[in-house]
Amino acid sequence: MTEIDLPHRIAWGALLLVALLAPIIVGFDPYLTHVGIIIAFNVALATTLWMIWSLGVISFAHAGFMGVGAYASALVLHKLGLSMWFGLWIGAMVCGALALFISLPLMRTRAVYFFMASWAVGEVIKRNFAYFKDFFGGWDGIFDIKPPVLDLMFVQIDFANRTAYYYLALLFVSLTVWVVYRINSSRTGMIYWAIHENELLAAHTGINVFRHKVICFTIACTLVGITGALYAHYQTYISPKSFDIWKSEFALVHLIVGGLTTVGGPVAGAISLTIVDEVLRASGYFRTIFFGVVLIASVLLLPGGLETIPRRIRAIFQRDSHK
Amino acid sequence: MTEAVLEIAGLCKRFGALLATDNVNLELRAGEIHALIGPNGAGKTTLMQQISGVLSTDSGSIRFLGRDVSNLGVAARARLGLGRTFQISSVIPEFSALRNVMLAVQSRQGTSMRFFSSTRSDRSLIEPAMENLVRVGLADRAATAAAEMSHGERRRLEIAIALALDAKAFLLDEPMAGLGPEGTKALTNLLSELRNVAPILLVEHDMDAVFSLADCVSVLMSGRVIASGPADEIRKDATVRTAYLGGGA
Ligand SMILES: Nc1ncnc2c1ncn2[C@@H]1O[C@H](COP(=O)(O)OP(=O)(O)OP(=O)(O)O)[C@@H](O)[C@H]1O
Ligand SMILES: [Mg+2]
Numbered sequence: 200m201t202e203i204d205l206p207h208r209i210a211w212g213a214l215l216l217v218a219l220l221a222p223i224i225v226g227f228d229p230y231l232t233h234v235g236i237i238i239a240f241n242v243a244l245a246t247t248l249w250m251i252w253s254l255g256v257i258s259f260a261h262a263g264f265m266g267v268g269a270y271a272s273a274l275v276l277h278k279l280g281l282s283m284w285f286g287l288w289i290g291a292m293v294c295g296a297l298a299l300f301i302s303l304p305l306m307r308t309r310a311v312y313f314f315m316a317s318w319a320v321g322e323v324i325k326r327n328f329a330y331f332k333d334f335f336g337g338w339d340g341i342f343d344i345k346p347p348v349l350d351l352m353f354v355q356i357d358f359a360n361r362t363a364y365y366y367l368a369l370l371f372v373s374l375t376v377w378v379v380y381r382i383n384s385s386r387t388g389m390i391y392w393a394i395h396e397n398e399l400l401a402a403h404t405g406i407n408v409f410r411h412k413v414i415c416f417t418i419a420c421t422l423v424g425i426t427g428a429l430y431a432h433y434q435t436y437i438s439p440k441s442f443d444i445w446k447s448e449f450a451l452v453h454l455i456v457g458g459l460t461t462v463g464g465p466v467a468g469a470i471s472l473t474i475v476d477e478v479l480r481a482s483g484y485f486r487t488i489f490f491g492v493v494l495i496a497s498v499l500l501l502p503g504g505l506e507t508i509p510r511r512i513r514a515i516f517q518r519d520s521h522k
Numbered sequence: 523m524t525e526a527v528l529e530i531a532g533l534c535k536r537f538g539a540l541l542a543t544d545n546v547n548l549e550l551r552a553g554e555i556h557a558l559i560g561p562n563g564a565g566k567t568t569l570m571q572q573i574s575g576v577l578s579t580d581s582g583s584i585r586f587l588g589r590d591v592s593n594l595g596v597a598a599r600a601r602l603g604l605g606r607t608f609q610i611s612s613v614i615p616e617f618s619a620l621r622n623v624m625l626a627v628q629s630r631q632g633t634s635m636r637f638f639s640s641t642r643s644d645r646s647l648i649e650p651a652m653e654n655l656v657r658v659g660l661a662d663r664a665a666t667a668a669a670e671m672s673h674g675e676r677r678r679l680e681i682a683i684a685l686a687l688d689a690k691a692f693l694l695d696e697p698m699a700g701l702g703p704e705g706t707k708a709l710t711n712l713l714s715e716l717r718n719v720a721p722i723l724l725v726e727h728d729m730d731a732v733f734s735l736a737d738c739v740s741v742l743m744s745g746r747v748i749a750s751g752p753a754d755e756i757r758k759d760a761t762v763r764t765a766y767l768g769g770g771a
Contacts, residue, residue: 381638381639385638386628389641392617393617396616400614403606405626405629406597406629
C-alpha cells in the first residue's frame with residue numbers, strides 16, 4: 200500500500216460507513232431516506248457518465264440509456280409478469296446490446312460531433328418511448344411498477360419499504376462505483392486515459408482505439424441500465440420525461456462540480472448537489488436560479504472540483520510544516 | 523547482404539495537385555541505420571506517415587517483415603513492431619514518464635488477464651517499463667510528468683516507448699531537432715546502440731549526425747528519391763550537393 204492509498208481507503212471506508220448508518224442517523228425519516236435513495240441513483244448516473252468521460256467525451260444519451268433499463272424492467276414486469284429480479288438483468292442486457300449497436304457509428308464521431316450525435320441518440324430514445332403509445336405508454340408513461348419482494352425462506356423483505364429499498368440502492372451503487380473504480384485503475388483504465396489525451400498516440404502504441412471506445416461505452420451504459428431499473432421500481436412510475444437531456448446535463452454538472460480526474464469527483468459532486476437541490480426545493484420557482492449560482496460559485500471558487508479538496512488541505516499543511 | 527526488414531516499392535501520395543511522394547522505393551535492412559535526407563517539403567514526413575499508417579497510400583506497397591502491411595491501421599502496424607517517433611514530440615504529456623512506457627508495455631502484453639487489477643502495484647508492468655527507462659537513461663525521471671520534461675528527455679522517452687513496444691524497426695522523424703550540441707551528441711550515441719536492437723529509418727537535417735550514424739542514405743526531393751546508396755558515396759555525390767544548395771538547407 201502506498202502513502203496515497205491509505206487516506207483514500209479511509210475516506211471511502213468512512214463514506215460507506217456513513218451511508219450504511221444513514222437511515223439510523225436520520226431516525227428512519229421517510230423523506231430523508233428518499234433523499235438518500237435519490238443520491239444513490241445520481242451517484243450511479245454520474246459515475247458511469249464519468250467512465251465514458253475517461254475516454255474524453257461526454258454522452259448526452261446517458262439518461263436515455265438509464266431509461267432503456269427502466270422501461271425494459273417495467274415491461275418485463277407488466278408483459279411477462281416477472282419481478283425486478285429478472286427485469287434488472289434483462290434491462291441491463293437490453294441496454295448493453297443497444298449501446299453496443301449504437302456505439303458502432305457513434306464512436307466514429309469525435310469531439311463536438313460526438314456531443315451532437317449523443318444528444319440526438321438521447322432524444323431519439325426518449326421520443327421512441329413517447330411515440331409507441333401501446334407499448335411504452337406514450338407521454339403518460341408506465342404506472343404501477345411494483346418493487347420486488349425478496350423471499351429468503353424464513354424472512355421476506357418487501358422492498359416497498361423505503362429503508363429496505365435504500366439498502367438495495369446502496370448495494371447496487373456501491374457495486375457500480377467499485378466496478379468503475381477498478382476498471383479505471385487497471386490497464387484498461389490506463390488505455391482509456393491514453394485515448395482521452397490523444398487518440399493517435401494511443402494508436403501508435405498499438406492500442407485498438409475504436410474497440411476500446413465501444414467496450415467502454417457498452418459497459419457504462421449497461422451499468423446505468425441497472426440503475427434505471429432500480430429507479431423504475433422505486434418510483435413505480437416512469438415517463439419519457441424522466442430520462443430527457445436535462446437529466447444527462449445534471450449528471451454533467453455533478454461531474455464538473457465534483458471533479459473530472461478521479462472517481463471521487465462524480466461521487467462527491469452527485470452527493471453534494473443532490474443535497475443542495477433538495478435544500479433549494481423549498482424555494483420553488485427560484486430553485487433553478489439558486490442551483491445555477493451554486494454551480495458558478497463552485498467553478499469559480501473551487502476549480503477542479505470537490506475532488507481537489509484533500510490535495511488543497513494537504514498543501515496547506517505542508518506549507519505550515521515548512522515554516 | 524542481409525534481408526530487408528522494411529521494403530517500400532513504388533509508393534505514392536497525392537495531396538490535390540501535389541505529389542508529396544512519387545514512386546518511392548526504399549529498403550531498410552537488419553542492423554543498419556538508413557538516413558532519409560532532403561530539403562524542407564521534400565516529403566520525408568509524408569513518407570514516414572505512410573509507413574506508420576497515419577496516411578493512406580495512393581499506390582505502391584509497404585512490406586514489413588515479409589508481410590504486406592499496406593492495408594493495416596496504425597495500431598495494427600505498431601503491434602507488429604513498427605515503432606515511430608513524430609516530428610513533433612509524441613508522448614502523453616499528462617502521464618508520467620513511467621506511465622507512458624507502461625502503456626506501451628501493456629500493449630505488448632495485452633490486458634486480457636488483468637482487466638480488473640490495479641496498475642499501480644502491477645510489477646509485470648512496472649518492471650519492464652522501468653528497464654526501458656534505464657536503457658535510455660531516464661531512470662531518475664520516471665515519476666516526472668512528460669509535460670515537465672525537457673525536449674531531449676521527451677525524445678528519449680519516445681525511444682523508451684518504442685523499445686517497450688518491442689519495435690522491429692524504428693522510424694525516427696528528426697529526433698535531433700531542437701536539441702543543443704550536447705543533446706545531439708548524447709542522442710547520437712544512443713541511436714548507434716539502438717541499431718543493434720532494430721534497424722532505424724532516420725529523417726534528419728543535422729548532416730553531421732546523419733553521416734556519423736548512417737550506413738545508407740537516400741535523398742528525397744519533391745517526393746522523389748534522387749539518390750540512394752552507402753553513406754560515403756552519397757556524401758560525394760554532386761547531384762546531392764546541388765539539391766541541398768537549391769533547397770537552402
Ligand atoms: N495533409 C497535407 N495536405 C496537403 N499537403 C500536405 C499535407 N502534408 C504535407 N503536405 C505537403 O506535402 C509536401 C511534403 O511535406 P512533408 O511534411 O512530407 O515534408 P518534409 O520533407 O517532412 O519537410 P520538413 O523537412 O520541413 O519536415 C509539402 O509541400 C507539404 O506542404
Ligand atoms: Mg518533416
